[in-house]
Amino acid sequence: MSAPHRMTSGANRVAGAGRLTPARTARFTFDGKQLTALEGDTLASALLANGIHLMGRSFKYHRPRGVLSAGAEEPNALMGVSRDAARYQPNVRASVQEVFDGMRANSQNRWPSLAFDVGAVNDALSPFLAAGFYYKTFMWPRAAWERLYEPNIRAAAGLGVAPTEPDPDRYASRYAHCDVLVVGGGVAGLSAALAAAESGVSVILCDEQAEMGGALHHEVGISINGEDGFEWAQKTARRLAFMDNVEVLTRTTAFGYYAQNFVGLTERVTDHLASPRSDQPRERLWQVRARRVILATGAIERHMVFPDNDRPGIMLASAARTFLNHYGVAVGSKVGVYAACDSAYEAAFDLKRAGIEIPVIVDTRDGPGEGLLSAAADLGIEVLTRHGVIATGGRLRVSSIRVRPIGSSDGGRKIAVDALIMSAGWTPAIHLFSQSRGKVTWDAENSRFLPGAYAQDCLSIGACNGTAGLQEIVEEALASGELMARATGAEDVPKLSVAVESRAEGRSQWTSGMAGAGEGAGADSAAKAFVDFQNDVTAKDIRLAVREGMHSIEHVKRFTTNGMATDQGKTSNMHGLAIAAETLGKSIPEVGLTTFRAPYTPVTFGAIVGHSRGALFDPVRKTALHECWETNGAIFEDVGQWKRAWYFPRVGEDMHQAVARECRTVRETAGLFDASTLGKIEVVGPDAAKFLDLMYTNAWSSLAPGRSKYGVMLREDGYIYDDGVVGRLAEDRFHVTTTTGGAPRVLHHMEDYLQTEFPDLDVWLTSITEQWAVIAVQGPKAREIIAPFVEGIDMSDEAMPHMSVREGVICGVPTRLFRMSFTGERGFEVNVPADYARSVFEALWERAEAMGACLYGTETMHVLRAEKGYIIVGQDTDGTVTPHDAGLSWAISKKKPDFVGIAGLRRSDLVRTDRKQLVGLTTKDPRIVLDEGAQIVADPNEKIPMTMLGHVTSSYWSDNCGRSIALAVVAGGRERIGQTLYVPMPDRTIEVEVTSTVFFDKEGGRLNG
Amino acid sequence: MLLIHCPYCAEERPEIEFRHAGEAHIARPDAMADLSEEAFQGYFFIRDNRKGEVFERWRHIHGCGRFFNAVRNTITDKFLATYEAGKPKPDLDALKAQKGTSA
Amino acid sequence: MDSPVGMERIHPLQNRRGASAHVGLTPAPPAIRIALRAGGDALSALSMAIGLDLPRAPKTAVVNGDGDRSVLWLGPDEWLLIDDGENGEAADLLARLAETGVLHSAVDVSHRNTAIMVTGEAAASVLAAGCPQDLSLKAFPVNACSRTVLGKIEVVIWRMADDMFRVECWRSFSDYAFAFLSEAAKDVR
Amino acid sequence: MRKYSVFAIAREAMRGHNGWEKQWSSPEPRSSYDVVIVGAGGHGLGTAYYLAREHGIRNVAVIEKGWLGGGNTGRNTTIIRSNYLYDESAGLYNHALNLWQDLSQELNYNVMYSARGVMMLQHNVHDVQSAKRHVHSNRLNGVDNEWLEPEEAKAFCPPLNISQSARYPVMGAALQRRGGVARHDAVAWGYARAASDMGVHIIQNCEVTGIRRGPNGEVKGVDTARGFIGAKKVGVVAAGHTSVLMDMAGVHMPLESFPLQALVSEPVKPIFPCVVMSNTVHAYISQSDKGELVIGAGTDQYTSYSQTGGLHIIQHTLDAICEMFPIFTRMKMLRSWGGIVDVTPDRSPILAKTPVKGLYVNCGWGTGGFKATPGSAHVFAHTIANDAPHKINENFTLERFRTGRLIDEAAAAAVAH
Incomplete structure (x- = not known):
């Protein structure tokens, strides 16, 4: 940190003004230039202190721009701000970003430099670039749009540059609940929060600024309970922060108001710090569920719309006042004032008192509120009432203004200035109220929209509610705090009183003003009078839109892009609306108000994502045996959220070779496979069989305890939903298995029927997917491998035939031992409690490996089952396949009066004989392995579009068959067995023969072999 | 995120604990096997999709696991009532009147 | 709890520890867990069998006098019984329940679930990073329990003391749960 | 109608743009029309345009509750592609894609159709199988769609994260080069201008409150906020509100309406050259000509007409976006909004006659209607004009929900095994 020297923090600091500590400085760079700020400065105040007004270029015309505001509504002074290369943030509002030591800021949307920008040629071309011009041209020649016009438009558009490195910062997230959420920490919000908090209910108070105080940042001369207003605000904030029932959040923007008082807040935790702690998140998202919400979001000052109103040095009066009163910075030495609202006078008075020359106050009105003219006279400020500013001079900073009486047509009088401050009045910040779906009402007297009918349990208070006068605001705030506290159950609500005195009391600051174009920017004017600064929308653009038939304000907005810049029209919407209304000859409410949508100010994706990045993006599910597979060299595949062992390559093997070896070994000896991910549901109760009879196409009541069966589950529409083996453990207890991906939805589906369609059945469902780890042991030696470890089960073929449990x-640990097979070999599935799985596996594998068995993964499982024609639901079937299509008609009980899907299955389209049916395919050349998903045709010479009969669902090299094999769905497929069909590929056509689905051990002898 | 009163947990809970389960009070026909195509279409595909109060099913899937019914206004997304599965449709006019006075 | 001879019970979060100044994260020891389902008629008999009154109020857990067995209300006909396993095995409990002869379903889920103890003054706020329920003492007092959501997974949260929560989840989600809570624990203000 | 051209702009630039005409007129409604279209979105306005232009039916009114183009036309993420699996869908969407290519010239209105390519990422073995099934089917149907390996996908879209350590690594992508985006408002405005020029009446701010039927059940016209308007034929093209309107004619629809959200980031210089979609992680993204990243979020789970949705839906989407594009965490969401999408049981549209004589319906586009705009409008106009479907839409009937002959692209994509 540099040595404390006053002047280093900028030549435009005003001695004795502002609330920053001169001794505490921070160094930063702007476009490479080293500058010094004071701690607590925003980028804007620090630049202004250093005499820099030129801060950016506009979006379309690349006009030079200075800072307009001192807050979140800033349309002009947007910069790229970085801490280091990876921590670069584009489009940062200089008026909000606090300076920290070491910060680098760069201007945007200019080349080669901010002061000399080639893009400014657009300004000269602006007559050709009127609103919506691009809809009318760039159409010829057709190809030029993509090759020439669009790339150039795109390159010219955009503001900052997107980050190009992964973001090293962390983002945190927090759900919060409170009785009362107060948004906005100005006088109103603080008073309301205090009133609610003192009654003991839980309160969250948030404010977007670094310190509470709201308008007290610029308003001086206010005393609250006998002390300086801003001091009172800080003390009150501290008092609240000490209370156990209160959470006080600064630098926290309420950006979205969602259903049932769910409000999103983003807290900027480290963006103002020179060296954040490593455990600090950059931002924290608060998702607040509040029983009641109090909106104290204040009002936003509007600019005046007049010719060339956008030169650097022209800014809102309240901004100039904030820069002076809070940051101690003079925005100029000779500051003109242009007003349609009284509050600009207070700004002028403050500046004048600070020794800044105020050459003139130009007021469009016949006169300002009571006392202001005499106060101006006392300070020696000239006031021109019923006058307008009709032009400004200066290139990179305003140097003069031209004023003339309203309605006059003379050239006016030129007045030299180095800054111009303006106020057209205040727009209540009803954004959140509107997001809450409240209905706004039009206050014609003051040309503003105010909260009308509420749609949620909230209240607006203070300036955002149109309340004028500090004392009135305080009373309203206290009353609202009490009301909301009572509404959330507080009984003992103390009466608070806050006494306010204002130097400007009696002057109506928040009312009056104008919306729309001012003198010199009327309908006949060709001047550029900016409505939306960032998007370069002028008054005449709005009129043009209306002229072209854009009569809805939404059309005007979309045609001109008014209000669609990064400030979302905070300063421009009312002007745009007023100009459109005037042009249409309608009242403002007749033209409508554009909808306010979240977010209030832009929110980083990181804050919204919060913790859900990297490893926490989505859970990775691993089976209890995962480490065993890892140790043995498995390659894994993603199946839903699960990691499943895919294949086990030995040194030098590729996937193909590994799978071929695994396939051979299983059929020759045996293999071990992890079947743990299959869903499992324990179905218990006297009506269990009856329930399963309804859920599956098969009949279960006749299944004896100790036996199992393959089951097919349909949706009501008759299509296959899931399948799996179901074992009957006892009369009243079944062990149901599902597909891996189907586990959650099958349980949900069963619960749905059980709870809502068949609630009289006495049966309960419990997920046991993760209770039991499953080691499948398949192959001729399967029994030999496991037999020595098994106690209490006779595993002979007679005692335990295929499909037993x-x-x-x-x-030494409990098991549910299934004799079953998805390979066509003798097989067992060993279910053991998951915590014991590794130990059991190690014991089995030690023996199996010695016997020449292998580990195999999902790929080998797929091949082996395809050799047997066993389907995989989701691969050989999709959501359009019936059991008949899949060759599973045998699994449909003919005797049952009902099961889910019975009606759907009988519909006319589902019983067509030419439906796509599952068949086998063998290529004429046995070496060719078909592409899964490849389409099948009868006539390979047909012109495109070809008639496709079906597609290949599964296709593998089968080492056991010594050839490729495939399953496919083919229209009328079973009738076509023996026929030759064709699979057209980009480079060749493959001849195939339609076969049965079983390629290996057609008699099925190996199951017991 | 909506806030939904679970009639079994007797508490309002955040929407992400719940799963919407479609229109309520569509009874599965008794004689499914003999259902005509038209009747099946009506049962399985045709939906009220009303603008205004709808009767709908939810499951407190990440809570008590129970299915229940709700009356919700699809314009405001506000719930007028939730009630246990199997209970009859509440009287809409009475509900609206009751909400109207308490709001 | 004893393991069968030679068979090591390997807890999914074995050897995992996480802590910050304000919060501790510890895998809970292995336990017996029974998913118990029954209608109202059966409750007294089942309560008798396990020596604990099955809570009928939503969001409520009860613990026996020795503190080694507890039952959590999960739904109107659903409870999670957790026993530290010092006095027998799951099978013993299942048998005792079966002996009642009343209509119910008892399923051993001892290995399906695992648990993480979240302790310390910041325990509730760490959970609030991913749990949308109100975990204040007022809304979620000691011995409140609820199945709910933590980040992207389902969990059962049981407040065992002002500053102690037990978070039960399915074993394959425990990596995520632990990682999530560790990440959230960094953000204690 | 004065032709739009660079010369017209130059002329107007010289005289302060005072000579531009209204793009469409706002006439008083007549007492009756040959055809009334309910809903002035892209599909409805396009239908009127093709009725006038291809079928000579110019005594047409398009009646709109709000402002034209204000529904899903003006609220979607403007993705255009036609690489659908089934013959029926491929036929319909490819018909649309062919019309998109010349639409600016045909309408004399730059709709900014930009064939920058739509890339659909595949993240697991099952995805790859499904995507390749599409690629093969599309090839035999004459629809361009090609398979890219991960490195090729990265080359096509440099910000893409193809690290194999990603939670769901990119295993490849299906790319339709002719796919892309267009300027949504311009589509509505262009059709409105061209239709209005041929005499079509566009009547905004006029809610339809009833559909009247004659003694034989045939359609007679519509009751509106501005009185009864007679019509020989009525076409309902009202997206999310279709159920409500069809109920007025006594036709109950197999539809549900859900909120669908989308969002844009702040504008930045070009960083994202194409459209990327991922069904596995649920996200789609492109960059507008203005520089905003345009991101589609999902639907909420419940039916609603509120045009708003929950924050958690947006969170879910941005989780996925930041997973695929980790450089975007510092980008900022500028604006989010919601629309109402009407979804059929098979996620395919209904473009058909109805059981009511003279009443036609075009609905059920779900989240993907924008891309079909010109094709949908073109065949719907044909259906209305001839009281019979075009070959392209003959299977998009209401009857399919009775017979079971669905066009279920979503089901065909199946689920992981």
Whole structure:
């Protein structure tokens, strides 16, 4: 940190003004230039202190721009701000960003430099670039749009540059609940929060600025309970922060008001710090559910719309006042004032008192409020009432204004200035109220929209509610705090009183003003009078839109882009609306108000994403055996959220070779496979079989305990929904398995029927997917491998035939042992409690490996089951396949009066004989492995579009068959067995023969072999 | 995120604990096997999709696991009532009147 | 709890520890867990069998006098029984429940779930990073319990003391749960 | 109608743009029309345009509750593609894509159709199988769609994260080069201007409150906020509000209306050259000519007409965007909004006659109607003019929900096994 020297923080600091500490400085750069700020400065105040007004270029015409505001509504002074290369943030509002030591700021949307920008040629071309011009041209020649016009438009558009490095910062997230949420920490918000908090209810108070105080940042001369207003605000904030029932959040913007008082806040935690702690998140998202909300969001000052109103040095009066009274910075030495509202006078008076020359106050009105003219006279300020500013001079900073009486046509009088401050009045910040779906009303007297009918449990208070006068605001705020506290259950609500005195009391600051174009920017004017600064929308653009038939304000907005810049029209919307209304000859409410949508100010994606990045983006589910597979060299595949062992390459093997070896080994000896991810549901109760009869096409009541069966589950519309083996453990207890991906939805589906369609059945469902880890042991030696470890189960073919289930003990731990096979080999599925899985696996594998068995993954499982024609739901079927299509008609019980899907299955389209049916395909050349998803045709010479009969659903090299094999769905497929069909590929056409779906061990002898 | 009163948990809970489950009070026909195509279409596909108060099903899937019914206004998204599955449709006019006075 | 001879019970979060100045994250020891389902008629008999009154009020857990067995209300006909396993195995409990002869479903889910103890003054606010329920003492007092959401997974949260929560989740989600809570624990203000 | 051209702009630039005409007129409604279209979105205005232009039916009114183009036309993320699986869908969307290519010239209105390519990412083995099924089917249907390996995908879209350590690594992508985006407002405005020029009446701020039927059940006209308007034929093209309108004619629809959200970032210089979609992680993104990243979020789970949705839906979407494009966490959401999408049970549209004589319906586009605008409008005009469907839309009937002959693209994509 540099040595404290007053002048280093800028030549335009005003001695004795502002609230920053001169000794505490911070160094930063702007476009490479080293500058010094005071701690607490915003980028804007620091630049102004250093005499820099030129801060940016506009979007379309690249006009030079200075800072307009001292707050979140800033349209002009947008910069790229970085801490380091990876922590670069484009489009930062200089009026909001606090300076920290080491900060680098750069101007945007200019080349080669801010002062000399080639893009400014657009300004000269602006007559050709009127609103919506691009809809009318760039159409010839057709190809030029994509090759020439669009790339150039795109390159010219945009503001800052997107970050190009991954973001090293963290973002945090927090759900919060409170009785009362108060948005805005000005006098109103603080008073309301205090009143609510003192009654003991839980309160969250948030404000977007670094310190509470709201308008007290610029308003001076206010005393609250006998002390300086801003001091009172800080003390009150501290008092609230000490209370256990209150959370006080600064630098926290309420950006979205959602259903049922759900409000999103973003807290900027480190963007103002020179060296954040490593554990600090950059931002924190608060998702607040409040029983009541108090909106104290204040009002936003509007600029005046007049010719060339956009030169650097022209800014809102309240901004100039903030820069002076809070930051101690003079925005000029000779500051003109242009007003349609009384509050500009107070700004002028403050500046004048600080020793800044005020050459003139130009007021469009016949006169300002009571006392202001005499106060101006006392300070020696000339006031021109019923006058307008009709031109400004200066290139990179305003140097003069030209004023003339309203309605006159003379050239007016030129007055030299180095800054111009303006106020057209105040727009209540009803954004959040409107987001809450409240209905706004039109206050014709003051040309403003105010909160009308509420749609949620909230209240607007203070300036955002149109309330004028500090004492009135305070009373309203206290009353609202009390009301909301009572509404949320507080009984003992103390009466608070806050006494306010204002130097400007009695002067109506928040009312009056004008919306729309001013003198010199009327309908006949060709001047550029900016309505939306950032998007370069002028008064005449709005009129042009109306002339072209854009009569809805939404059309005007979209045609001109008014209000669609990064400030979302905070300063421009009312002007745009007023000009459109005037042009249409309608009243403002007849033309309508554009909808306010979240966010109030832009929110980083990071803040919204919060913790859900990297490893926390989506849970990775691993089976209890995962480390065993990892140790043995598995390559994994993603199946839903699960990681499943895909194949186990040995040194030098590629996937193909590994799978071929695994496939051979399983059929020759045996293999171990992790089947843990299959869903499992324990179905318990006297009506369990009856329930399963309804849920599956098969009949379960006749299944004996100890036996199992393959089941097919349909949706009501008759299509296959899931499948799996179901074992009956006891009369009243079934162990149901589902597909891996189907586990959650099958349970949901079953619960749905159980709870709402068949609630009289006595049966309960419990997910046991993760209770049991499943080691499948498949192959001729399967029984030999596991038998020595098993206690209490007779595993002979006679005692335990194919499709049996037994409960017993393996390796000393409980097991549910299934004899079943998805390979066509003798097989077992060993279910063990998951925490024991690794130990059991290690015991089994030690023996199996010695016997020549292998580990195999999902790929080998796929090949082996395809060799047997066993389907995989989701691969060989999709949501359009019936059991008949899939060759599973045998699984549909003919005797049952009802099951889910029985009606859907009988509809006319589902019983067509030419539906796509599952068949086998063999390529004429056995070496060719078909592409899964490849389409099948009868006539390979047909012109495009070709008639496609179906597609290949599964296709593999089968080492066991010594050839490629495939499953496919083919229209009328079963009738076509033996026919030759064709698979047209980009480079060739492959001849295939339609076959049965079973390629290996057609008799099925190996199941018991 | 909506706030939904679960009639079984007797509490309002955040929407992400729940799963919407479509229109309520569509009874599964008794004689499913004999259902005509038209009747099946009506049962399975045709939906009220009303603008205004709808009867709908929710499941407190990440809570108590129960299915229940709700009356919600699809213009405001406000709930007028929630009630246990299997209970009859509440009287809409009475509900609206009751909400009207308490709001 | 004893393991069968030679068989190591390997907890999914074995050896995981996480802590910050304000919060501790510790995997809970292995336990017996029974998913218990029953209608109102069966409750007294089942309560008798397990020596604990099955809570009928939503969001409520009860603990026995020794503190080694507890039952959590999860739904109107659903409870989660957690036993520290010092006095027997899951099978014993299942058998005792079966002996009642009343209509119910009891399923061993001891290995399906695992748990993380979240302790310390910031425990509730760490959970609030991902749990949308109100976890204030007023809304979620000691022995309140609820199935709910934590980040992107389902959990059961049980407040065992002012500053102590037990977070139960399915074993394959426990990596996520632990990582999430560790990340959230960094953000204690 | 005065032709738009660079010369017209130059002329107007010289005289302060005072010579531009209204793009469309706002006439008083007549007492009756040959055809009344309910809903002035792109599909409805386009239908009127093609009725006038291709079928000589110019005594047409398009009646709109709000402002034209203010529904889903003006609220979507403007993605255009036609690489659908089934013959029916591929036929319909490719018909649209062919019309998109010349639409600016045909309408003399720059709709900024930009064939910058739509890339659909695939993240697991199952995805890859499904995508390749599309690629093969599209090829035999004459629809361009090609398979890209991860490195090729990265080359096509440099910000893409193809790290194999990503939670869901990119295993490849299906790319339709002719896919892209267009300027949504311009589509509505261009059709409105061209239709208005041929005599079509566009009547805004006029809510339809009833559909009247004659003694034989045939349609007679519509009751509106501005009185009864007679019509020989009525076409309902009202997206999310279709159920409500069809109810007025006693036709109950297989539709549900859900809120669908989208968002844009602050504008930045060009960084994102194409459209990227991922069904596995649920996200789609492109960059507008203005520089905003345009991001589609999902639908809320419940039906609603509120045009708003929950923050958690947007969170879910941005989670996925930042996973695929980690450089975007510092980008800022500038604006989010919601629309109402009407969804059929098979996620395919209904473009058909109805059981009521003279009443036609065009609905059920779900989240993907914008891309179909010209094709949908073109065949719907044909259906109304001839009281019979065009070959392209003959299967997009209401009857399919009775017979079971669905066009279920979503089901065909299946789910992970």
